[in-house]
Amino acid sequence: MDMNFSDAYVAYRKQLQEFLKGWPLTGDEAKLPKEEQERIFRERGIEAGYVYFEIPKEYGGAGQEPDVLKGAIIAEEYARTGAPGNGIDQGPGLLAPTLLEFGSEEQKRKFVPPTLRREVRWCQGYSEPGAGSDLASLQCAAVLDGDEWVINGQKIWTSNAMEADYLFGLFRTEPDSPRHGGISYLLVNLDQPGIEVRPLKQMTGGLDFNEVFFTDARTPADHIVGQRGEGWAVSRATLKHERNLIGNPNMMREHFDAAVELARNTLRDGRPSIEDPIIRNRLAEIEGFVRTAEMSNLRQMTAAIRGEEMKVVLPMMMNKLYSTDAMQMITSLAYDLLGADGMLAPREEDFASYARTHTPSGYVEQYIFSHGPAIAGGATNIQLNIIGERGLGLPRDLRSSAK
Ligand SMILES: Cc1cc2nc3c(=O)[nH]c(=O)nc-3n(C[C@H](O)[C@H](O)[C@H](O)COP(=O)(O)OP(=O)(O)OC[C@H]3O[C@@H](n4cnc5c(N)ncnc54)[C@H](O)[C@@H]3O)c2cc1C
Known part of the structure; x- marks a missing residue:
């Protein structure tokens, strides 16, 4: 099996990486308020064809041909650089794709463009x-x-x-x-x-x-x-997007890499933590989860390219489980590496869910918050039921409330 991208996609990634060198902004633009800087770079991303790349231009997107692999490359590179792109908040991440699938023409025109521009939250x-x-x-x-x-x-x-x-x-x-x-x-x-x-x-x-x-x-x-x-059918579409966002392996990879850095830069018994066999063991175990999620994501993409709907849904559900477990393991390891700094209370700037603040108080917030995504978008037990019933064809669970 060849896991590499073809030459055309490698070239596409290089082109995108060049574009992303424009973030963070420099000069006078760097003095603008944070939200304004994000708006400017997001607009540039739309013009360049990377942000909201499959959404038609009349609804505020870049109007590119749908392409699963390009979508994956864009998601990976934006996650790696932290540049403002599609965003994972409820408007652009959940409602806009739902309206594009189920909304009336009037609803799409009225709500999707200002939602993508973050003018309607x-x-x-x-x-x-x-x-x-x-x-x-x-x-x-x-x-x-x-x-x-x-x-x-x-x-x-x-x-x-x-x-x-x-x-x-x-x-x-x-x-x-x-x-x-x-x-x-x-x-x-x-x-x-x-x-x-x-x-x-x-x-x-x-x-x-x-x-x-x-x-x-x-x-x-x-x-x-x-x-x-x-x-109910409309809400299932929104939920599919929510589980996909939570299960995104790029976030796992980013947080795992940060935990490895933390292990390099903290000490245990006077030596870098990364030299401690117990820490190495935990990192190796977590990397197994991260790589499994990345492979599962590749399976999901392959199935999407082939139009095999069920094979897309199953890895997606598995990814949500993997990612919430792995994020708990990563943040718990980071918390342990902090030592006494783990007693710091999270600060205002740490509160955005899984904030990218790789500071001691930021890690404390991420550790506490890591229990939430295992409940949001369908609790873990419910995910297991769905995978068992719909994916593996096991007998249905007893529904006490079913009439
Ligand atoms: C971070 C976060 C963000 C959220 N954001 C939103 C939001 O923006 N909008 C919104 O509407 N909701 C939101 N929620 C709520 C979320 O959707 C619910 O918490 C979730 O659906 C579980 O419902 P519940 O809290 O009532 O728990 P319950 O349904 O009461 O479940 C309690 C426990 O019982 C287990 N359980 C329940 N039924 C079964 C079963 N049949 N078999 C086995 N085990 C079962 C569950 O797994 C869980 O462990 C959010 C939750 C979190 C944690």
Whole structure:
């Protein structure tokens, strides 16, 4: 088996690496606020054909021909340099691809371009106090009143709702239909009197999570994605993108390489930690996970090129499991290497999920946060059930709530 990219793709990677030398910005541009610098470089990436490369130009993308291998090269190189590119936040990472697949023409034109430009920020409203893994039991209700939906109920664990302008989420619109059949996917403007967002403090010290309360909140009737009662299928598309983002092996590789550096630059018994046999053993074990995820990702790409849908989905699910386990191992090792510095509390700049702050307090935050992704986007036990049932054809698990 030849695991190397062909000459044409090697040349494409070189060209991209040249382009990425433009980040970080220099001269007067380097004095601009961080968000402005990111906006400038992202725009350049779109013009050069690398950022949002498969998204048609009329929706704000680079309008390139779909190409799985180019997509993988772009993701790898942007991850390696940390340059602002596609982004993995809820808007560009989750909602935009969902709208491109299921949205009406009007929704695509109205929402996708400003979402890609980060002018409209989104949060995801699925989970409720009584509906997490068993999401189909959600109760937050939307009732059509003339040309508007009227929404009442509560969402929880809504990441980034404090900063978001809009929420995309699941609401019960057909109370007489059973579970999955009664749910619709709605887009809701958060800036209105019927909505209250209350932050929840996490054990990292950050405030990413929120509760969102709806009291006669309103959204236009045409802010429904897909058909009435068919929101479940739309949400599966969003979830596919979420699991793909969490399972991305580039992030694992970046954090693993940083842990190796940390092992080189910290001391144990007066010697570099990397010379300690126990540390070497742990690093070798983790590298096994990282390489397995990278290989699994290559299998996923091969299947995608061949159009073998099921062979794409399975490695993707496996990658989410590998990556969340491996990230816990990596961050736990980094935490152990810190010694007394491990007692530092995370600081404000460390709070962005898996922030790239490779400082002692940043490693502490990453260690504490590493437990979250094993729950987000479908808890590990649920992933195992799905892999067993759909992937391996094992008998279905007992569903206590199934009617
Ligand atoms: C970092 C992070 C970000 C998140 N962001 C968002 C967000 O933006 N929007 C949003 O809507 N939600 C978000 N969530 C919520 C997340 O989707 C839920 O936490 C998740 O679906 C699990 O639901 P739960 O917390 O209610 O746990 P539960 O469903 O109550 O599960 C508790 C435990 O029971 C296990 N379990 C449950 N059912 C089964 C079963 N059938 N078989 C075996 N084991 C089972 C689970 O694996 C878990 O260990 C986020 C969560 C995290 C951690």
